[in-house]
Structures are given as C-alpha cells and as structure tokens.
Amino acid sequence: MKKLINEPQAVVSEALLGLEAAHPDLRVDHANKIIYRGDAPKSGKVGLVSGGGSGHEPLHGGFVGFGMLDAACAGEIFTSPVPDQMAAATSLVDGGAGVLHIVKNYTGDVMNFEMAAELAAAESGVQVRSVVTDDDVAVRDSTWTAGRRGVGVTVLLEKIAGAAAEEGRPLDEVERIARTVNANGRSMGVALTSCTVPSAGSPTFDLPQDMMELGVGIHGEPGRERVPLAPARDIARMLLDPVIEDLPLRAGDPVIAFVNGLGGTPLIELYVLYNEVAKILAAQRISVARSLVGPYITSLDMAGASVTLLKVDDELLGLWDAPVSTPGLRWGR
Amino acid sequence: MKKLINEPQAVVSEALLGLEAAHPDLRVDHANKIIYRGDAPKSGKVGLVSGGGSGHEPLHGGFVGFGMLDAACAGEIFTSPVPDQMAAATSLVDGGAGVLHIVKNYTGDVMNFEMAAELAAAESGVQVRSVVTDDDVAVRDSTWTAGRRGVGVTVLLEKIAGAAAEEGRPLDEVERIARTVNANGRSMGVALTSCTVPSAGSPTFDLPQDMMELGVGIHGEPGRERVPLAPARDIARMLLDPVIEDLPLRAGDPVIAFVNGLGGTPLIELYVLYNEVAKILAAQRISVARSLVGPYITSLDMAGASVTLLKVDDELLGLWDAPVSTPGLRWGR
Amino acid sequence: MGDEISARALADWLREFARRIHEHRDELTRLDSAIGDADHGTNMDRGLTAVVAAIDALGPATAGQLLKKTGMTLVSTVGGASGPLYGTFFLRLATALGDVDVVTTAQLAAAFRAGLEGVVARGKAQAGDKTMVDALSPAVDALEAAAAGGATTHDALQAARAAGERGRDATTPMQARKGRASYLGERSVGHQDPGATSVELLLSAAVDTLG
Amino acid sequence: MGDEISARALADWLREFARRIHEHRDELTRLDSAIGDADHGTNMDRGLTAVVAAIDALGPATAGQLLKKTGMTLVSTVGGASGPLYGTFFLRLATALGDVDVVTTAQLAAAFRAGLEGVVARGKAQAGDKTMVDALSPAVDALEAAAAGGATTHDALQAARAAGERGRDATTPMQARKGRASYLGERSVGHQDPGATSVELLLSAAVDTLG
C-alpha cells in the first residue's frame, strides 16, 4: 500500500485537521468529527446535515459552506458515523427552522441517522426531517432488499437543497426539493481498479488487468457484472443506458450531466468520458442544461468513474446556479 | 494499462471535445488545439497565453477564463506544443495591449514559445513578452544546464498575473508581477508511483513497493533521490526543507501554501499532507496567508504530491483574492 | 442451580462477549469481506472494548444501568449497521429488566424477546434475510420455551445457544435481502453471515457466565 | 563525380532521412527513455512523415523552397526540443542556399555551417553538453575541410558522416548539461544521446543520396 498518510488509524482525524487548517471559514469539532460552518447556527435558516463514512472526499466535509451543507459528520473510512455525532451536528446548526438530514442509502447510515434524529428530537425538540438518496441503478431495487445505494445524486442534492435553505425556504420546502432531486436523478459507476482501505492495507477486491467492475459501489461493493475492459465510448454507453432507461429520460428532457471521478482517475480521462456522454445525450436529444466533471464523490484511490443524470426544471436549475462557497464546489461568491 | 480512454493517440483531441462540451464559456480551436475564452480578444486587455504538453490537467486549459488565462495551447501528452499553435493563440487573444506568454522551463517549451513569439511579432506586430517559470528546487540550477523545471508556481502565477491583466494593467506591469511570482515561489514533489503515458502503455519508471521518488518531475523525470516510503510527516519535511531554504523563507514571512495532487492521489491524503505542512510552517512561524489543496498540476495518473510555497505581499494577495472563473479555479464570480 | 442471575454475572457476560469478539475479530472480518465491507470484526471489537472500559468505570450497577450503558456505548462507538442493531438490543434489554440486582431466567427470556423486537424494528429484517436475526430469533424462541418449561438457566441458555448456532449455520445457503450483502444478490449464497456469527458468540458467552 | 547536387537529389535525401528515422524510431525512443522522456523517435517520425507528404505536395521546387518547407513542417509538427532545433537547421539551410536548382559541395558545407549556427543560437548548447550538437559540429567541420580541400561530394559527405558518427559515440560518456537529460546529472553518463543519434541518420542518408 502506497499512501501519503501517517498511521492508518489516524487518517480521518488528521485529514480533518488539514481541512480545518486549509479552510478558515470552516470549523471542526474534532471530538465529534463534525465539520461545520463558522457562521452556524444561522437563525431562521433550515440546517442541512449530512455525513457518512470517510474516503469519499470532497463529499461530505468539502461541501460545507455557504449555499450547501451546514455540517457534515465524518465516520471512519467507509464506516457510518454514530448517532452521537449526528445529533451533536444537528444541535450545532439548529437555527430554529428545523434540520434536514441528507443520508445515503446504506443500512448503517440510515439506522444511525434514524437514531440521531430520535436523540436530537428527544434532547432539544429540534424538528428533524430525513431524505435518503438511492440513485445507483446498478443495484436492483425492491422493498424486500436494502434498496439502491446513494451515490452521485447526493452531491447534486446537497448543492440544490443547500441553495433552497440558503434562500430561507422553510423545512417543508427544502425537504420537498431534496426529494424531487433524488426522485429525478440516477447514477451508475465503473471501477478499473479496486480501492485500498488504509487499515486493510491491500486492495478490497482483485480485478484482472483486462477486466473492469461495472456498477461498482463507492465502497468497492461489487456491481452488476465484471466485464472486459472497454474503450471510453463503450463504457459511456454501459453507464448511460441503464440510467436513461430507469428514469426514464426522453428526447427534450433537460438534465444536469455529472461525470464523477472515483479518486484515482485523472481529469483528462474524465473529459474523454464526458465527451462520449455528451455525444450519446446529443444523439438522443436529451439536452444538457448544466454539467459537472471532476472527482466529487470518490472511493479513496479507486480508478474509475460514475455518471449521474439529474432531470431538472427551472426551479432546480435556478437553485443549482445560485452562489455556493465550499472547498469542493464554489461559484458566484 | 487501465484508462478511461479510446485510442491512445486520440486522448488529447477527445479531452478537448469534452472540455468544450462541459464549459460553454470556453471555445476550442480543434485544428490548433487551443482553448480560449469565448469573449477573446478583449480590447485593451493584455492577453495571457500558456500551454505545454498535455497530461497535467487542469493545467493549462482548465485555467482559461475570466481572471486567468485567455488561451492555452495543448501539446500531445508530455510534448510541447508547436509554435504555430502558440502564434495562433497569440493572435486570437491580442486585444491591442500585448500578449504575455507563460512558459514552464523545459527546453522544448522554451524554444517553441520563442519561435512562436518571433512568428507572431513578424506576422501581426503584436508585442509579446515571455515569463519562464522555474520553481522546482529538486533540480540544481546553473547557467550551464537547462535549469530548474517549471511546476506548481505556474498555477499561482497564472492566477495572479491573470488578475492583473483582468484589472487592465499594462503589459509591463503584468510581466513584472509574473516575474515577481516566479522569483518568490519554490516547489518540490514526490512520486509514490509512476505515471503511465497512454501511447507507451506501461509505467514510465519502476518504483518498488517500498520506495518513493523524491523530487520527481511532472513528466516522470527522476528526482533528487529514491528513498524508502515514509509517513506523511516525514514527506512533508523532505519537501518543505529544501523549499524554505532555497527561497529562503524566514519567520514572519506570509505565504500561499499549495499542496498539489499529482493525479492518482485522493483528496483525503492531500489533506493529511497539508496538515503536516501547516504544522511545520507554524513551528517556523511562517504565516499561511492563503492555501490551495487539490490536484491542479498533475502528471496523468501518478500517485504523489508536490508542495509549493509562494512568498506574498499585499499586492500579490489582493490579486490572488480577485474573482476568477475557470473550470479549474473559481471564486468571486 | 443458578436460577437467579446477578448484575455482576451480567457484567461477566459482557466481558466474556468482548473477549470472544476480540478472539474472533479476524474471522468476523473475513466473513464480512466475502459479502460485505470487511469491518464487522473491527466494528464489534472497537465497540466491546469501549463497553468493557465503560462498565469498568461504572462500578457496581443494577442490571438496567449496566445494559443501558452497554447499549449506549455500542451505539456511540460502533457505527455501521451493527452499532444501532446491537445497541438497540441492549437498550431494550435494559428497559425490560429495569433497576434490579437479580434476574430470573423467565425475565431474561422476556428481555431477549424485547431485544429481538428492537432489532427487527430498527433493521426491518425478516427471518431468511440472512442477517443476525436468523440466529437471534430461533435463540429467543428456544430460550422462552425452555424458561416456560421450567428449565434451569444453564439448560435454557444451552438451548438458546444451540438454536442460535443452527440459525447461524442456516444463513450460509440464504440469499441476502438486507444489509450490504444484499447488493451481491445471488452471489451472497454460500457465505455465512457475519452478524449471525457474532450473535452465536453472544450466546455462548452467556452459557459460560450466566448459566 | 556528382559535384553538383540537384534539388531533386535533396528531396531524395529528405525521403531517405525519413525512411531511416522510421526504421530507427524505436531505437531512438529507447535511447530517449533512458535519459529523457521516451519520445524522440515518435517526434522525429511524426515530423518526417509530414515532411515527405509536404514535399510530395510541393512538386518540383528549388533547393531553398524545398528546405524551407522541410524546416517549417518540422517546426509545425514535431514539438519538444527537436522540433525547433531540426526546424531551425533546415530553415537556415534554405536561406543559405536560396532559390537555386543545383548546389556545389562548398555551398552545401557553408549551408550546413549556417544550419549548425542556427541550432546553437536556438538551443545554446556547447560542445560536450551531450546533445545533437556533439554530432553535428564535428560533421560540419569535416565537411568544410573536405570541400575546401577539393574532395568530391561523396568523399566530403563520407568524412562528415564518419565525424558525426564519432561525435555521436562520444556522447555516451558525457554528462548532459542541456535538455531533459540534464536533470539526471551524473546519472546521464553512460547513455548515447538520442539527438546525436538522429543526426548520424541525417548524415548517412546524405551519403547515400547526395554523394
């Protein structure tokens, strides 16, 4: 294992120290591993709290700031944070207008956030709502299973719901917008290599030189199938087809197209992939209203990418375009 | 080789198509492989042109836009572009106030930009100045050699000189500021793994599992020495000591501290490294006025990082803080 | 006989559970790496190390105090799926037993039933979903039946452990429908569930310390 | 005899140079991967393929037209260090020879001297820096001396080639002070310079087509 770290068990707490040092607008509660806005709580503003296992940076801590999250809870690498962290974050950002929890759909995250909401409500009476993202079409959904995983849509949702909260919209509204985003977004990813969890010290899975894992999860969970390595134009189709079909998207629909790097893939490759994605969308007359290309929800050092499409209307686009100022996403301010 | 690409020889042109599709504010001259601002030329504004081999994204094409470059020329992977490209870019952005070429110090880049300046001056009479960045302390400088390589300072210089040009400062002033930045910035990098050039198909150099290349160049050039893999705290010291000594920096000096990822290293590791850098600087009472953490000048998929320190004054800081809107660096707009 | 379980014995149970988890940590993680994310052993070991420290710090306590501290510590330190599930289990045990110093077998069985119900309420897993419920549920049935039939604590816990062990083994051919393993679909078949495996350690620790 | 070189023979020289570069492409790249960035063969092959296409398209031309097109094509297609250097070399040749259809050995020698001066002005390398100059410079000396001594074109080019070959071989023990290889410092010793190697191909192609 070759990593720029000290002791594997210290990675999360040391990265939080680095994040705090690099971004003077943010505060870090190191005991609880919470990253929060220096101006929190903002009176009368709905608080947005997310969190999850670490290793997906900039998600979530890098999305704390004006126009996006108020606080993020960092778990150990790939391990959900615990309710105490989430409850503390909830109190920290409670400005009297309620708090929205943004939770990626993994059993651990969902249950821990549930307990946190119960705890926070019991302790301080703050009104807590939760939105669970489950956009990964690689996993077949059913009420009998854990359901689809939350992946790329989480980034877009945190931005859009964050803008709504920043505008001063009430909890009901912010929650409705968040649910709309999740309902209209789908994703699928591919891994060319495994990630390596620092404490494990070796790759999570073995992938032969000529194979790739289609539909991989952001913790290195297996996908739909293992298929031979393919050119970017074929990969784009393998990722997009199920996304377009699942939503479904039709000619004329406007989307935000998001090509995401999984941590070990350089930007030049993401642009090659984006070119293929744009060509497929153009051929189907799906219109790209906005785009995002870069590593925003990663899986440590995994080489690979995911594609997310979010069907948008004018309201969502307006919120997407609104100013945001976080370490990971910034414009208009 | 596992890459999200089609044919290796098409990587650069396809990435340019992707960049163009993803960023509606930018234009691309595909024949000449030039990325330029949609509003170029801006009358009365000094034009900023840079360029170099591809594989270092977002540098340079991702730094084209308001407050930074007017145009960037993309060479083949790790190969300097040719004078025709640079001359065409120069004409494209010539708003009557002259054009500044920002050139990383590599023999090929320097000579091709020189010929381009001669060509452009002969053809259109545009006034061209050049600033060559040479901040890599890993290479021993001397008038008898090719001199130090241009690396991380190039990013900071493009931002700061770009702000000066955007403010409407004359060519002399923009050139002076650019030279000041280069004179006050130093960098050093480390590779944990080699990069793989797509057309080569295999790693540029072999690095055993327990070794790292200290002082590596952004094309996989060898560094000062090959040393055993070390924890982030030791790496920070190995990178910072020569940088601080070379400038030299003294207690009280304000700096922009820039921890750069080389393409295959995820953000969480860069923050761990930044934490170590910040601790060393604090111990020496060098004051971090601003910081930048992320992959901004990369070497394809190389795992590793570089550290750049730029000694600043109020003028440089003001220019650093000025609005910028490019795919790779954006704030204030 | 041992038909009355002291709070001190309950503390011994928790310590023995911690010891077994530590001993089987790598095995649990290995099981989890086959169908999950390779952390069940680490998660449980982190949590139970914290539990032992917490009950050491607590000193003499009633059954309710002890089990509440255990549940809260697990919730606060484990994370993942097993944190809320095991945490809820012990919190429900605490509520069911209350501030008493001794517990009968029947009371223990009723508390286990409440714990199981808490796990099901939290995780929504049903029998056959290939989770810890597949070991815990038959164990609670057996414990209740034995207690109702007047068995000794020892015999009742032996019956529970045996049922839990069978339940654990039965997870191997199942296809997962809950938790991370469910992403594997049919590929989850043929692997023993890690959570069901740690439940068996909970039960065998009980046999050794409570019976 | 062949003491007059036709523009057509110069075109043959360029085609033969292109052929040799293509034939030795991998060798040049291998040499460059030891002390550079593994692209000298690819760069030169790309450039000379373009040169052949350009002179095919040009049709009948004077020496000056032919060599100017060659120089400009190399500048526009090679990039890196060798593009401007070889490009400058041919552009200076073109200027020195001008719009003539035949060239004497003495004129060729003078043109090569101008070309070398262009390379040195552009790259600022001195003898012993381990670059193409270490092959080109002794070759030009030899060519001039032979021409001044009244040698046939063939003998003069043979002398130039032999001197260039010795110059190329002499780069091996040198420590690089210019170009990418200079970053290697002492580690550049023991490797033959790629640019000096391609210069020898230029000279041997001349022997075969101009002499």
Ligand SMILES: Nc1ncnc2c1ncn2[C@@H]1O[C@H](COP(=O)(O)OP(=O)(O)O)[C@@H](O)[C@H]1O
């Ligand atoms: N919904 C659920 N209900 C009951 N048990 C579950 C549920 N989801 C997961 N589990 C149990 O949790 C175990 C995994 O725990 P652990 O690995 O610690 O958490 P995570 O899956 O978050 O990494 C599984 O083996 C299974 O027994």
Ligand SMILES: Nc1ncnc2c1ncn2[C@@H]1O[C@H](COP(=O)(O)OP(=O)(O)O)[C@@H](O)[C@H]1O
């Ligand atoms: N300053 C210089 N002067 C003369 N020749 C040089 C100089 N720098 C490099 N060269 C020559 O160029 C060759 C390398 O060319 P090439 O590999 O095509 O370009 P690059 O080094 O940009 O990749 C070297 O082997 C050397 O002979």
Ligand SMILES: [Mg+2]
């Ligand atoms: Mg886990």
Ligand SMILES: [Mg+2]
């Ligand atoms: Mg090169």
Ligand SMILES: [Mg+2]
């Ligand atoms: Mg697990």
Ligand SMILES: [Mg+2]
């Ligand atoms: Mg080269």
